[in-house]
Amino acid sequence: MKYVDEFRRGDVARGLAARIAEAVQPGRSYRLMEFCGGHTHAIARYGLTGLLPAAVQLIHGPGCPVCVLPIGRIDSAIELALQHGAIVCSYGDCLRVPASNKLSLYKARALGGDVRMVYSTADALQIARDNPTRQVVFFAIGFETTTPPTALALKTARAEGLRNFSVFCNHVLTPPAMQHLLAAGDAVQLDGFIGPSHVSTVIGSAPYQAVADAYAKPVVIAGFEPLDVLQSVLMLVERINRGEAGVATQFTRAVTTDGNATARAVVAETLVLRPTFEWRGLGQVPQSALAIHPDYADFDAELRFGLPYRHVPDHRACECAAILRGQKQPQDCKVFGIVCTPDNPLGSCMVSSEGACAAHYHYGRFTAPQEQPA
Amino acid sequence: MSHYPRKLDLAHGRIDMTHGSGGRAMAQLVDELFAPAFRNDYLAQGNDQAILPPPGGRLAIATDSHVISPLFFPGGDIGSLAVHGTVNDLAMGGATPLYLSAGFILEEGLPLADLKRIVDSMAAAARDAGVRIVTGDTKVVERGHGDGVYISTTGIGVVADGVQLCGSQARPGDAILVSGTLGEHGMAVMSQRENLGFASPIVSDSAALHTLAAALMAASPGLRLMRDPTRGGLATTLNEIARQSGVGMQLQEDAIPLQPAVRAACEFLGLDPLYVANEGKLIAVCPAAEADAALAALRAHPLGRHAANIGQVVADPHHFVRVRTPFGGERLLDWLAGEMLPRIC
Structure with a gap:
């Protein structure tokens, strides 16, 4: 497959791995956080950890859209479906995230809620057009990658006067989360970031500069293909050796300094910064999420349905919070693979294939020989 | 075919609740749509069951329900799929497939033209596979209670002496x-x-x-x-x-x-x-x-x-x-x- 196979070549991977092994300096640690779930998935899917020298440690970050969504937000989406009788449209991964009372959007559907999986906001708009007598809510989640389509849906709904459509906005922002991770009192020791891929196609590489400068860390924006990740690791190792901070881009085929101006403009027109937002694992993070712009208040599901936000604590045994902060690995969690499995997830990291726990469970758990057979 | 005053309208007609009522409309659907397509001696017996000759070996039986959306897709449709699915379940045990039963759950409103296309495709798939559809059943559910048509097939095949395939037989080195x-x-x-x-x-x-x-x-x-x-x-x-x-x-x-x-x-x-x-x-x-x-x-x-x-x-x-x-x-x-x-x- 053209433009894909080139980025998955084993011979090139081995060449890069050899160069990384050569570049690594004795006595130095290279603790690299891959921010995005897309990277976590690629690392697990292609067995990249096994190609790296022991000195290079990859630490999973919080960049998995469904993983960082707090339980209270899923509860609200379920409430929209069950109590308000709305058609709730959501991206597929969201449906299985465990919420309060042993519910999920999937289980809400089995209880009679009208929950529909969509592939794009255009599908949600079409559902609203097709069901003029029903309230249709798009459950908007994700980082800057999925934000422009939500923004466009708001514009379209307003232009068409689609009164039965609204958006329950939960979009979150990457740079504030990186800063929060580095600033936290219990911050995990990091030597560099494998920076977001698709997110950066929208926002560009510039927004990471402030974080990189403030904490003197190198950030290398990396594509999601396995060779992208390996090349970025090499770039980070070289920068760490030179003591060089700042932002560099490996994913040059898609990322520019300023990103996609059209997409950023439509987001700026329809969405505004929230003063603070709860992230699963990270807690309240200031200026880290978007709400619907007052000009589009008519399409804001939180206002239309008067949704109150309630904080809901994680399951006691679940280590998702520490895993999302990079402090623990999935296998450090007592319930990993025993009570918490992809079929019956306790925590959000076990849900999406981009979640650290699900990625390790699906692709890597044979590397932990102490586990009991399933 | 002279039992019915008017032939089924296979071009514009639709399934309605009378096609599942057990009355004349259902009989006409069977006589004019299913029976001619699946025609064979066992079906022609016209009884509630097909009585089959003794098989020459151990019997294999498999059943499979088909609930696919869309009903028609590139390379097939629910009809051919309903034959292949069950034939293959038999074949994986080393059986030679011989007979199929077919149960149809039809949704009120299904165009008869679609049903005809599905049934013809099923008949062709069965013919190609050398199996006969020897007994069947149709039910009709109200609009909104089905995806057009669901088809459940059960197949019978015969396994030659000495053939002993089983999912538990994989051995290290294989x-x-x-x-x-x-x-x-x-x-x-x-x-x-x-x-x-x-x-x-x-x-x-x-x-x-x-x-x-x-x-x-x-x-x-x-x-x-x-x-x-x-x-x-x-x-x-x-x-x-x-x-x-x-x-x-x-x-x-x-x-x-x-x-x-x-x-x-x-x-x-x-x-x-x-x-x-x-x-x-x-x-x-x-x-x-x-x-x-x-x-x-x-x-x-x-x-x-x-x-x-x-x-x-x-x-x-x-x-x-x-x-x-x-x-x-x-x-x-x-x-x-x-x-x-x-x-x-």
């Missing part, structure tokens, strides 16, 4: 073969779903596998087992075999045959083709010494031209199916968890 490129059925169906709307040249692989299975059995006398990797794809089927046989598996990812269009469509949607359904492929496990002959027999058959040896059975108390990636890394090919969902980012 070779794992697949009969061709994977994932075409699932991706052909998915490409037709209205909310995906991507154009693709992918055609379902839906086909009856019993002649391919017979060729394989002739070439590999020590054949351990065959399975058709339908729902859940190759990954799920291999995990089932690994658990049933109490073994592990080691695959070579670059040996697994995939059409470029399937790889591209899966890439596009964030799906793994190894979890995507097939309806015309088989997986075989055979002793390593017979692998070359088995592979040659598969490749000599029109349905097995792209057959490949994809790995081997290994001893593993965890029953893991592992895949060596072209990178030289290794990953687990796990059971499918929940429903296969596209990734967000």
Whole structure:
């Protein structure tokens, strides 16, 4: 497959791995956080950890859209479906995230809620057009990658006067989360970031500069293909050796300094910064999420349905919070693979294939020989 | 056909509740639509059951329900699928398929033209596979209570003496073969779903596998087992075999045959083709010494031209199916968890 196979070549991977092994300096640690779930998935899917020298440690970050969504937000989406009788449209991964009372959007559907999986906001708009007598809510989640389509849906709904459509906005922002991770009192020791891929196609590489400068860390924006990740690791190792901070881009085929101006403009027109937002694992993070712009208040599901936000604590045994902060690995969690499995997830990291726990469970758990057979 | 004042309107008519009432409308549907298509001596007996001659060996029986949306897709439809699915379940046990029963759940409002097309396709698939549809049933449910039509088929076949295939017989060292490129059925169906709307040249692989299975059995006398990797794809089927046989598996990812269009469509949607359904492929496990002959027999058959040896059975108390990636890394090919969902980012 053209433009894909080139980025998955084993011979090139081995060449890069050899160069990384050569570049690594004795006595130095290279603790690299891959921010995005897309990277976590690629690392697990292609067995990249096994190609790296022991000195290079990859630490999973919080960049998995469904993983960082707090339980209270899923509860609200379920409430929209069950109590308000709305058609709730959501991206597929969201449906299985465990919420309060042993519910999920999937289980809400089995209880009679009208929950529909969509592939794009255009599908949600079409559902609203097709069901003029029903309230249709798009459950908007994700980082800057999925934000422009939500923004466009708001514009379209307003232009068409689609009164039965609204958006329950939960979009979150990457740079504030990186800063929060580095600033936290219990911050995990990091030597560099494998920076977001698709997110950066929208926002560009510039927004990471402030974080990189403030904490003197190198950030290398990396594509999601396995060779992208390996090349970025090499770039980070070289920068760490030179003591060089700042932002560099490996994913040059898609990322520019300023990103996609059209997409950023439509987001700026329809969405505004929230003063603070709860992230699963990270807690309240200031200026880290978007709400619907007052000009589009008519399409804001939180206002239309008067949704109150309630904080809901994680399951006691679940280590998702520490895993999302990079402090623990999935296998450090007592319930990993025993009570918490992809079929019956306790925590959000076990849900999406981009979640650290699900990625390790699906692709890597044979590397932990102490586990009991399933 | 003179019992009915007017013939069924197969061009513009639709299923209504009277077609399931047990009355004259139902009889007419059977007489004018089902019976002529499936015509055979046993069905012609016109009784509540088909009485069949004694079979020449052990009986195999398999049942399969078909609930596919859309009803028509590139490479087939629910009718041909309902035949192939059950024929293949029989064939994977080494049986020669002989007879099918067919139960239809029809939704009020289904165009008779669609039903006719499905029934004709089913009849053609049965004819090609050399099986006869000898008994059947139709029910009608109210509009909104079904997806147009559901078809449940049960098949009977006969297993020759000495044939002993079983999912528990894989042994460390055995070779794992697949009969061709994977994932075409699932991706052909998915490409037709209205909310995906991507154009693709992918055609379902839906086909009856019993002649391919017979060729394989002739070439590999020590054949351990065959399975058709339908729902859940190759990954799920291999995990089932690994658990049933109490073994592990080691695959070579670059040996697994995939059409470029399937790889591209899966890439596009964030799906793994190894979890995507097939309806015309088989997986075989055979002793390593017979692998070359088995592979040659598969490749000599029109349905097995792209057959490949994809790995081997290994001893593993965890029953893991592992895949060596072209990178030289290794990953687990796990059971499918929940429903296969596209990734967000």
